[in-house]
Each structure stands twice: as structure tokens, then as C-alpha cells.
């Protein structure tokens with residue numbers, strides 16, 4: 001049945017969105033509340049809904065309608081942008097033959113199981129053959145997507161439209177030397193930060209009330225969201241009117257605080273998407289890199305600044321009385337403790353990108369055949385020794401630590417670093433417009449910062465491509481200059 005006009009096409013988008021939202025809600029429930037007995041039934045239900053959504057969206061009449069309607073709208077209009085985004089989504093989802101999708105999904109669940117076992121027993125050999133197959137699948141995937149210069153481009157583009165391996169190589173090239181030097185400066189400073197007072201058994205209610213208060217102050221709208229607890233914190237969107245965040249309770253008090261601030265950054269972006277684009281392809285954030293720039297901006301640039309620590313300290317003392325006498329300087333240093341470690345997800349702001357760079361370089365070598373999968377552990381350890389100055393003591397804390405490759409998410413890691421760099425690029429522009437941001441933050445006036453981000457980024461949803469949006473806001477392309485300068489100044493001051 002053909003789709004006659006733009007409104008009818010939008011109706012189809014609403015239907016696809018309703019099924020997608022139901023799946024997202026089930027996933028949120030699974031991660032926050034679902035009893036373990038429901039696992040099998042739930043995954044079957046999610047599988048069916050996902051298939052129905054896929055069929056509704058990738059039906060021939062949708063592709064036909066997009067093709068037919070596109071020339072009837074100005075490319076710069078909202079309708080034109082919606083059709084462009086829908087076409088990109090449609091093309092990405094219809095590029096892979098059904099047999100390939102099935103093979104990848106079957107291999108992913110086998111690979112996941114193999115990875116869990118291999119990590120548990122610290123036995124890379126157990127995972128090696130499946131991982132090799134996973135990289136073969138990734139190469140095929142890149143061929144289906146298509147690319148101009150590098151096989152990596154076909155994978156990365158799915159996560160970050162228009163980004164290429166050449167961009168990443170340039171990005172890490174500028175980042176590598178100054179970061180390695182900064183890490184060395186910090187470790188050799190002889191003044192390690194002490195975060196021991198932040199580790200303890202903290203009251204859970206206090207953690208949840210304290211962090212919800214912070215999220216609210218930053219501008220998170222609790223009438224259009226809520227915070228729950230999940231082992232791996234995330235943000236999920238069921239519509240512009242319902243964007244939820246999660247956090248976790250750990251012995252290290254900063255885990256809960258910065259999980260909340262990170263997810264609040266994602267949520268502010270989603271809540272700031274225009275209401276009239278709700279449930280259409282234009283709703284929400286434009287790419288993983290831009291999204292991550294928003295979470296990192298609130299978590300690291302705002303949340304780990306001295307101004308913020310000064311503002312937060314009395315509140316922290318109210319909820320956690322044993323910390324009431326901790327000085328601003330001690331708290332600021334504790335929160336910005338830098339120390340090279342094996343595990344990416346526990347890494348600090350300074351060393352984080354070195355973890356990502358290692359993975360990017362290895363992915364490229366594995367995809368181009370420069371490195372054989374069986375030689376991965378050795379290559380991994382050599383890079384950690386070179387970049388971080390530490391050699392993993394086992395593969396479990398080395399090349400077996402991340403879940404990504406076992407899920408077939410190859411070509412995804414650089415978006416984390418893109419987020420870090422962009423957060424500083426956007427912040428530089430924001431400071432040019434708003435002036436003394438430290439003064440605002442130290443008074444707890446986050447409104448102007450939130451409003452600036454809303455105007456420049458949030459309100460555009462997915463309307464502009466990531467590259468166009470970056471150009472529009474910063475006047476340039478993604479680069480490491482602001483990041484290197486900002487991070488260097490901050491941490492050299494802390495560790496001098």
C-alpha cells in the first residue's frame with residue numbers, strides 16, 4: 001500500500017516510534033526493576049516488537065515515499081531535513097541482507113557468551129576464534145555500508161555520520177603527545193591526589209536525594225523524567241516529555257554523583273529537543289559524539305571545576321556530614337585524581353582518551369590485516385606500556401575488558417573521544433558568549449549555560465548533520481586544540 005503524502009509518512013514514523021518506545025521502556029524496566037525470572041520472556045517480547053518496527057520502517061512503500069517526497073521540499077526546510085534523516089536511517093537499515101543480519105546476531109550472542117567465559121577464566125584463547133570471526137563480519141559490514149578510503153569508515157559512519165578513520169587518526173595524533181606528557185607530569189609530580197575520604201558506605205537515600213537535587217539545579221525537568229538505579233547507568237528517551245536517567249551506588253561517592261551528572265547531560269539534550277518534532281526522525285540527539293559532548297560537558301567541565309566544587313561542598317556536607325570539614329582544595333583534588341589504570345570505564349579525564357586511542361589503533365590494524373587476532377594480547381599490552389606506562393597483568397584487565405567487540409560494535413570507540421574534544425570546543429564558544437562562567441557556576445547559576453546549549457545545540461535535534469552542527473556552533477571542524485589547552489592548564493595547576 002503506497003504512502004500518499006508527507007502526513008501519511010509522518011503517521012508511519014509515529015507507528016515505528018511507538019513500537020520503538022515500547023521496546024525502550026521494556027529495556028529500561030529490564031535494567032532497573034525486572035525480576036530475573038522474566039529474562040527469557042522479555043527478550044522474546046522485545047525481539048518481536050523490534051522485528052515489527054523494523055518491518056514497518058523498512059517497507060518498500062516507506063523508501064518509495066521518501067524518494068518521491070524529497071524533491072518536493074526545500075532541503076533546508078524542517079520537512080526536507082526530516083526526509084534526509086529518514087532516508088539515512090532507511091538506507092542504513094536496508095543495506096544488509098537478511099541472512100547477514102541473522103548471522104551477525106547469532107554470532108554476537110555466541111561471542112558474548114565466549115567473551116564472558118574467557119574474561120572470567122582469563123583465557124584469551126577461548127575467545128580468539130570467535131573474535132576473529134567477529135572482525136570478519138565487521139569487514140563485510142563495512143562493504144555493505146560502503147566507504148571511500150578506509151574500511152573503518154564504513155563502520156564508524158553508522159555511529160557518527162560523515163566521520164572517517166582519517167579524522168580519527170588526525171584527532172589522536174594531536175592528542176597523543178600532549179596527553180602522554182601530561183600523564184607523565186602528573187605521575188612524576190610527587191603530589192598524588194588523595195581521594196580516600198570519598199570512599200565508604202554511603203547512605204543510599206542521601207545519595208539519591210543529593211544527586212537528584214544537583215540534576216534539578218542543572219536544569220533537568222523532573223516533570224519530564226525521573227532517576228532510578230541501574231548497574232550500568234544510562235539515559236533513555238520515550239519521547240521529549242519523558243527522558244529518564246539512572247545512576248548507581250558504589251563505595252566511591254563520586255560514582256553516583258558523576259553518573260548522575262553525565263546522564264543529566266545526555267538528558268538535557270533530549271529534553272531540549274523541540275516538542276513539535278516529538279516521535280519523528282528529527283527528535284533527540286544527532287550522533288553519539290555530539291551526545292557524549294553534552295554529557296562530558298556537564299560531568300567534567302562543569303562538574304569537576306573548582307567553581308562547582310566550591311558551590312557543591314556545603315550541600316555535600318549536609319547530606320554526608322563526615323565530609324563537612326573537607327576543604328575545597330582537598331575535595332577538588334580528590335575529585336580530579338589522575339592515575340593511569342588498566343580499566344577504561346574507571347579511567348580519569350586525562351588518561352581516558354589513551355584507552356580509546358589504543359582500541360582505535362588496534363581495530364584499524366585488525367581490520368586491515370596488519371595485526372592477527374591471535375597476536376592481540378601482546379599488541380594491546382605493548383600499547384598500554386607505551387601510552388600509559390603500565391603493563392596489564394592479565395588479559396582480563398587487558399584486551400578482554402570491554403563488551404563492545406563481542407557485540408559486534410567495532411568502529412564505535414572513537415565517538416567517546418570525539419565527545420571529549422567537542423565538549424571543550426563548545427565550552428570555548430560558550431565562554432566567549434557568557435563571559436565569566438566560573439562566577440556563574442560558583443553561584444549555582446546554571447540557567448545561562450543550559451539556555452546557551454539549548455539554543456546552539458539541543459533545539460536543533462537531528463536537523464543538521466553532526467559536521468554541519470559543529471561548524472555552525474564553533475566555526476570549525478572537530479579538533480583537539482581546545483581540549484589539550486583546557487586539560488593541560490587545569491591539571492598542571494592542580495599537580496604543580
Ligand code: ZN
Nearest residue numbers: 262266292295
Ligand atoms: Zn555517555
